[in-house]
Amino acid sequence: MPADPTASPRRGPARRGEFRYVLGRALPFLVIVLATLADVLTPPVERFDRFLIAAPALAAATWSARGTAAIGTLAMAATAVTAAVRGSLHPALLGNEVVLAVVVLAAAVSSHLRQRREAELRQLGAVAEVAQSAVLRPLPPRLGTVDLRLLYEASAACAHVGGDFYKALKVRGGVRIMLGDVQGKGLPAVEAASLLLGSFREAAYTAPDLPAIARRLEASMARYAERAPESEAADRFSTVLLAEIPDDRPVIRLLSCGHPAPVVQRGGTVETVEFSAPSVPVHLPVPVDAPFTVEEVPFGPGDRLLMFTDGVSExxxxxxxxxxxxxRLRAWADEPADRIPELLRQDLDRFGAHGLDDDTTALLVVRDGPAAPLRRIPSPPLAGSLRT
Known part of the structure; x- marks a missing residue:
């Protein structure tokens, strides 16, 4: 385990990126200065002023169109200075300046196109943030008798949403949680995730048990596939882990639809939940008719359960x-629950050969004392839900 688990693994790459940006901004001026000095301090036969043409081309990568034009003008002035020092002010200088002016113009146009593209990407990033807030709303820190701590990292460095999804709801008599992973990435994966989240939000309040919720998820994806067969989302399957924590019993009920098994921590003891008969993923394109099996494991005050996607397990x-x-969880047994998601993110980033290169989601569920009274209109009891 790393000696300093609190050190941020992203600080180094961020600093390197900032250094590269500053270097890119300074490089055109460095080329102008070095080329001018080399041309002035060497014999006239050595023509280093030819390197000045690189200055506006380099500037187009980091400077604005106006900045690129200004740097190009400076390079043209440096060309005239070197020619005057060599005493070679003749018609060839005019030709060199014309060529350099064409390069400056092309570099300025390239810089303008780059800036427009960057503006479009920023706009797409803003749209992605809106999509994230609509599809994956922040989890409350506490629901009923459990505290929730979330780690969510999309695989792409600039992405805001991916194929992982999660939801936790306080229902009459307990808490129900869903965590899943859609096959693939991109917008079709996000679309499939939104469908499953909507289905869970509806079913969690009324379904009598976890198998009923799983059947609702399957039915929702099947209906969508019939309604929009041309959609890429209609062809995606998803692994799903459902959890149910009753208020009046120290247990947690779990149902896995092809999802990685969660890990339970009780004090210094950590063990993976064993499913006797895990179900197949939701909307798997293979005809399978198998019952949904629920595992009930002890889950008392102070116990922790970590649900996660394959971005962690793989x-x-x-x-x-x-x-x-x-x-790792044994080593972090004495760490506050608030720190576990960040410790896990940092450690995964250090451990992975390529860092966090997949959508990574982990939800830590901590059993606490009795639930605080809810300040909302009571809903009718669920038929058979969360009953022993």
């Missing part, structure tokens, strides 16, 4: 070894 180091999640 992370490998350079040698191909899988991430040792259970060992």
């Amino acid at each position: 992370t490998r180091d350079a040698s191909g070894a899988f991430y040792p999640l259970e060992r």
